[in-house]
Every structure is written in structure tokens, then in C-alpha cells.
Amino acid sequence: MTTKLNPVEVVVIGSGVVGSIISMELAAAGHQVLCLERGRMATPQQDFVMPYVHDELKYDRHSDIFQNLSRETISFRNNLRETALPMRELGSFKPGEIVGGTALHWGCNARRFLPYDFEIRSNLEAKHGKTFFPGDCTSQDWGVSYEEFEPYYDQFEHIYGVGGKAGNLNGDIQPGGNPHEGPRSREYPNPPTRPTPQGQLFAKAATELGYTPFQGPAAAMTRDYMNLYKNFLGECARGGFCSSHACSQGAKANPLTAVMPSLIKQENFELRPLCNVIKINTDSTGKQATGVTYIDARGREVEQPAGTVILATYCFNNTRLLLLSGIGKPYDPIANTGVVGRNYSYQTGGRVEVFFDDKEFNPFIGGGMVNTSISDLDGDALDRSDLGFVGGAYVAVSSAGATPIKSKPVPHGTPRWGGEWKKAVAHNYRRAFSIGIHGSCQSYRGHYLDLDPTYRDSNGLPLLRMTFDWHQNEQKMLHFMNKKCVEIAKAMNPSSYSVREPYTKYTIVPYQSTHNMGGAAMGADPATSVVNKYLQSWDVPNVFVVGGSAFPQNGAVGPTETIGMLACWAADGLKEYLQKPAGQLMV
Amino acid sequence: MADSAIPHAYVYLTQPEVRFLDAAADRLIPPDDLGPGGREARVSVYIDRQLSGVWGVHGRNYRSGPWMEGTPQQGYQSRLTPQELYRAGIRETNDYCSKQYDKTFENLSGEQQDDVLKTLEHGKVDLPSLSSKVFFDLLWRNTEEGFFADPMYGGNHDKVGWKLLGFPGVASGTYSAHLDNPEIYRAEPVSILDIQQGKAQVDAQGFPKHIMIKKV
16 A cells, blocks of 8 residues: 655755755755655764775675665676676675665765766767777766866865865966866865875876876865854864775765755755655656655655655666666667667776885875875877777776785785795785776666566566676776886886786676766757756656766766766756756756 | 694684694694794684674575586685585695595695695685685685684684784875885884774874884
8 A cells, every 4th residue: 555645846966966955955045845766864973974984895795885685676688688686795895775876885976977977979980080099999088078067066165165175277387287177167165185295296297208297185174164054064184994894084075964954954854864764756648747645654655745856866777667667668779779778887997006126105094095196097198099999097096095805915926825825924914005097987788778578676676687798998998097107117117117007897896996987878959868968857847867878988087076066967957947847858 | 733622712603623724724824933824813713704704694695596617707606605615625634635645634734735725725626515726716715814814703813914014004094295205104003903902092082092113
């Protein structure tokens, strides 16, 4: 039996980086907003306190801030010929399941996409011709330019208190920043991080090789900060235990620290945790949403009518809820028709480890994305004429806070266990660091999301099925980046270095990145996108789908800042949309 | 040795299983002049507690069938929970040792134990219920965790894993001042357990006060 509740003006599904900002913007503009969150309630003061947040085992493996796979997971296969099997254990990525969502445990890497990222298809085809992209590549322009997005990046940075140094202020290149970034309208709200000794070694070597190093922007406070919503964020103590962890200090900007305190004070806002939306309901025409159905904490099925539905969850659930609700045409990679589930992409990563017998560092000090980076191997700065790949990477030395279970680099050839391993681990823990490669990932015809034919969640609904493998294009890029990083490594004059060879096949086992993108791409053409430039469904105009799902492909720099920017951008469009009669497509 | 009393409370593991794990942990991370090995670090206590908790029954993992072996890229697909996997894996490895050497694992020489572990690691033993590689990978993962996780989980006794690395444990509130400073920061490690037990002083924000070590 379904309980039917009184209608609300706007229902927001998900309370993560997107749901919290859109809720805040709309509630502050006077709209009635109900936010439904599948995860539990959390407050930093009660849930994330010292010393318990400094627990590597918990936050690396077992924390209840991550998705509980016993109720719902995804299935996975490398290609269409295989049978997908459920992801039974968390590994490659860690989606969140809690008020605050996945961004609760993000690493604070707060970079803007380059102007080139939003126009990658037209940009590279203009430079290198129509055949430059691999034939099966579905990467496409976003339908909105960097210039249009810029004010919303600025807004997000003033909500999340990003610390950095501008490299391009209104077109003027600035010393100390990233000279390759798009023009920004003003400086960062907070100063940049200070370089660690490891970062200084990297900067020196990179400069010698002709690169322009800078301190990459970070959303862990570089000083005490009162943000745009009048929430206070304290300066980061650089105690490590950061990415994958919640922060005890309120120094990491996330939905719980940067938005929630002011959001819950809004009288026209309501948050309902432990409410798992299973369907967006539509009327008999299928062109108008009537609300949502969810399972509440006590297991009851509840129908919540709403005038406007905003789907603001992780990439996987945005796509899955559209498929479960029959909104938009599902993508079929064989017929090459449909759009929902198309344009899935991930994040390419690699590293070169450097070992110094004659130096010691303090690798446990850091966190909050303290990093020294170069952006010369990405965007328009990289000449791809002779390289033969699409995309690029930023390269950085980050001091994330080396924790002892997972961060024990040893030189190539060291045994995996036993006495020799123990000696190598003891010798190198304080004498090594990594040059990290954080690269783009294009979307391809055979990489997609759909509903699994066999496996089901605890409500009896089909799991989302992911079909993905590394494409030759990304492998080629990674080999090139490895070569470049070895040059930088050698310029640092280490005792030895080792290259982590790229995986030949994508594996869901070791942790790689929680940057799963796409499935409900935004764009200018309904034939190749699920939502228009306002993140509004082409098919059901009172449904907006906002988040990582909207990325037609992934850029190099990490998606969270751009996801947050999209929330600000979509909220602005929604304010306009909500003034008009319901159900109109925005143009 | 095999008959010596076991000084800790074990909840899931039987004493023969503990003897197996102690022997294996001491080969995977041997005692040497750098410090204690896996046995003294109480890796087996750590494993016992993990097996007794949510993880031991894969309480937060997806556990519906159909069960298929899948490709290595598809990850853990065994129908067995970690509890069941350890129980079967230890018994079947001991059966293998008895056949090969006429002795159970803990009674083999160190070299023989290494050989058995390598054979498991490379999937070269045909255990009846599970892939020997899956068993070894889990045993090694848990041994590493038990050696380096916070001592509140039962392993890393006396913080031996952290002392081996020079890892100070729970961060002090002074790190920011050291962020861009090349001076070596060496402190006696502080664990969550220490703080729970009142053995470490903490500041107003809950960060412990580190006692610095002079390098010898």
C-alpha cells in the first residue's frame, strides 16, 4: 500500500554537492523545497570527531559513509560480449550514502575545466581534422561555453572557499597561477596552499624542463573563511586522513560544512533522510512528471507529488532512475540509438614513484589537496599533432597524508611480502613520493550504462549495469604522460624511480577514482543528449537532471568543481523556470 | 609451540586456526632486527575481530546470486563470506601440507612455509572449495591491515607497524607549521586506542600532543 502525501513545489533527490546547493538557492529564493536523501542524517559535531576520523582502516574500507552494497550495487563487465557480474565489494570507486553524499569524503581537488574541455570536439577537429577522434568516440561539445559558465564557477568557489592563485585574470596572465586556465573574473576567495618540500623538488625540476608549476587549487581552507552562505569554515591543520575521510575540523568544504548549516534554517526547506526514491512518476502522456515514489526508513512506500523534480544524485543513480522511470530513450550501443546511459566515462590515472636514499620527508603531513601541479600537458597547451590521442592530463605532486596501510611505495622488483619487503617498506616510507597523472577520459560507443537483465537490488529493481574498459586512446595518452613524468623524475635526481604501468584492462578491484561520469549528458542536440543546456530533460520538461551524469566525457582535472558549478548554473535556470507556467522547455 | 596457550580472547577462530595464522603472519611479515613480525603484532587477533564483525559476514556487500566466477576484473565473486573462506582455506591448506609434507602448516620449517604461501599466492594449489589465490590475497590483505591499522582493531600491537615506518598515527595539531618545512618530524606514534584509554594528552580540538623523538 502506498501512502500519498500532499504536493510540494520542488522535490530534490539527493543531498550531495548538487542537491544541497540547488536546495539552498531555491529555498532562499522563496520556493518550497523538499530534499529526499537515501542515506542517514549526519552532523560533523556528532559523526566526525577526533580522534575517530583518523582511522585509515575504517575510511579506506568499511565506513558507513559509503554506499551499502548489500541493498544496492551496480553490475560490471568490460565489454558487450561478457556477462556482467555484481560489484560485490567496494573497490575502484566509493559512492556515498549519507546526507552530504559522495562529496562528504572528496579530496578537495577544486579545479575548473579548461575552456577547451567544453568544446573538445570542435576544438580538436578544427586543429587536426575530422578524423582525429577515434571512430567509436562519442565525446562532444557541452552546448555551453566556459565564458557562460565562468560566473557559476566563481559562485561555487565562494561557497566552497577554494584556495588558489589566479593564473588568468580577465585575460591577463598572472605569475604564480596556472597560465593555461580560462580567464577568471576575480581572484580566488582564499590564498593558495604552501608547497611542501616534495612539491618544491617537483617545481624546480618542472621549471628546468620548461613547464610552469603552480599550487593547484584546493577546497580545504587555507585560512578561516566565512562563505557566501555565511557558514564558517576553519583553517585546515594538514593532518592527512583527508580523501575518503570525513573532516573533524570543518576545514574541508563539503555539503555538511559549506551549505547544510544555512540550508536547514530555511523555513521552506525540508530534508528527509533514509528516503530512497525508486521512481519519478509521470502522467498518462509521459511528458509531465507528477512527483516521486520512495521507500522510507520504515520500509513504507510513499508517493510524494511535486511540481518540479530535480534529480541530483551520483552519476549512477541519476541514470538508473531515468531508466527505471522510463524518462528518455535508453541508449542502445549496437543500434546506436537512444541517449540515456550514453557517454559514460571515467578518469585516467597513473604515477611515477621517486625514491631518495639521501632524503627524508614527512609524508603523513598534508591532506586537503596540497599539491604542486603543471597544466602544460592538457588543453590548448598540448600540441597533439604528432601524438595521436585525444585528451590530456595534469601532473602533480600531492601531499595527501601517506597512511600506512595503503601508502608504502617500494622500488620496482621488491617482493610483495616477507623480509625483503619489510626492509624496503621501512626504508622507503619516508624517502619516496609520487608524481601523479590525472588524465581525461573520452566517451565511446561501447562504454555505457543500462539496466542489468539478471541482478536486482533489495527492492527487487534491476541494478544498473556498467560496460567499460580502457580504450587505446587513453592508454596512448597514459604512455605519453608516463614518459613525460619520467623526464621530470630524472630531473629531480632520485636514487631510483618506478613507473606504474597502465592497466591493460579496466578492473573494478583496486581503488582508482570516484569520478564516474555521464549517462545523462547535457547538450544542444536531443539526439545525443538527455538534458538541454539548463539540465532540463528534453522529454519531461519538469524534470531536471544535474550532476556528474551530465558530463558528455570527463576532463583531466577532476569533476567536483564542475559538478558544483553546474549546480549553481542549473539553480539559476531553475529560478527562471519556476517563474513561468509549469512544464515549458527552456530555450 | 603448537600446544602453547594462546593469551588473547578469540571469538571466531579456533586455536588450531590461530596457530596457522600466527605462523603465516610471521612469514608474511617476519620478525627481524627492524622489529617484531606479524605474530607479535597480533595480526591473528585483528583477523579474528574482523571476522566477528560486519565484514566477516560481508554485511555491507552484495550477496545475491547467481554466483559466477567471472573475470579477474570483476572482483570478488565467491559465494563464501570471509568467515567461511578462512575456515575452509585454513583446513584445506593444512590438508595440502599434510599430503605434501606430512605436517600441518605451523609445523613446517620457515622455508617450507614460504613455499606453501607462494604456491597459494600463484594459484598453484587446487583447494577443493576456493581458489588458493583468493585465499592468499585475502590473507595478505588482512595481514597488512592487521600490522598497520590502528591498534584499537586488535593488531598493530604496541604500534609496531607505525614504529617500523616512522608514522606518527593520529595527527597532532601542529602539522600545518611543518607543511613547507624540510625539518624531519619524528614523534612517538599515538593511536586512537591510546586516546580512548587516556594514554595521550589531547588539545581543545581533540588533536593529541606528540612527544618528539630525537634521531639517533
